[in-house]
Amino acid sequence: MRIPISLPASIFLFATLACSSSSGGGGSSQCIDISGTWIRSGALQCSDGSSKPPSTSPVTVAQDGCSVSWTKGGKTHSGTMSGSTLTISEDNTTCTLTFSGDSYVEKCKSTDGDSCTSSGVRTGGAGGSGGSGSGGSGGGACVATGDPCNVNGDCCEFSSGDALCVGYGSVDACGATCTAGAQCQSGCCAALKEGGGACAPKEFCQ
Numbered sequence: 001m002r003i004p005i006s007l008p009a010s011i012f013l014f015a016t017l018a019c020s021s022s023s024g025g026g027g028s029s030q031c032i033d034i035s036g037t038w039i040r041s042g043a044l045q046c047s048d049g050s051s052k053p054p055s056t057s058p059v060t061v062a063q064d065g066c067s068v069s070w071t072k073g074g075k076t077h078s079g080t081m082s083g084s085t086l087t088i089s090e091d092n093t094t095c096t097l098t099f100s101g102d103s104y105v106e107k108c109k110s111t112d113g114d115s116c117t118s119s120g121v122r123t124g125g126a127g128g129s130g131g132s133g134s135g136g137s138g139g140g141a142c143v144a145t146g147d148p149c150n151v152n153g154d155c156c157e158f159s160s161g162d163a164l165c166v167g168y169g170s171v172d173a174c175g176a177t178c179t180a181g182a183q184c185q186s187g188c189c190a191a192l193k194e195g196g197g198a199c200a201p202k203e204f205c206q
Helices: none
Strands: 018-022 028-032 036-039 044-046 059-064 067-072 075-082 085-090 093-100 103-110 115-122 163-168 171-178 189-191 197-199
Touching (some): 028 075
16 A cells, blocks of 8 residues: 655544444444554654654454454453444543544543544555455565555565655655654655655655
């Protein structure tokens, strides 16, 4: 998957494979399939001014019908999908993740009023039907930053969180992740539609 550059910049940061979970009675609960491996590719931005850089630790989500579960930091978490939305309430904090394609936007709010936003992308294929291949790396040699790519997993530095497969107009290439222009040779750190930023030719920042 490529992540098109968004102009002007946006700070906003999980899949639209339709699935139906039958409830045994007369109806069914509609939800999308978010099974697979995900990573927070966008910076975590909080209302108190604090922030955290993109994560380098992917999370694997398992899904049974509309029930999902994953393990992070040695702790197992779970939730229930409703349409394309997953709501999680833990430790006095409620988070809502809204999925679109192979990306998500996450908004969290604590009981004391603090809020944070983030975003991420799917790096591994969905567990259901509808995909071709693994959605990750293609099994051959990885692609260096600046070279053409098809999915994030093609990029050599994607696993470390240092590169993404970015859509630069009509060209898809591995771009170095960034949070400021000073980190890029061109001086341009362009915002991505899915959240976060990638180094780009300076015309993308004009």
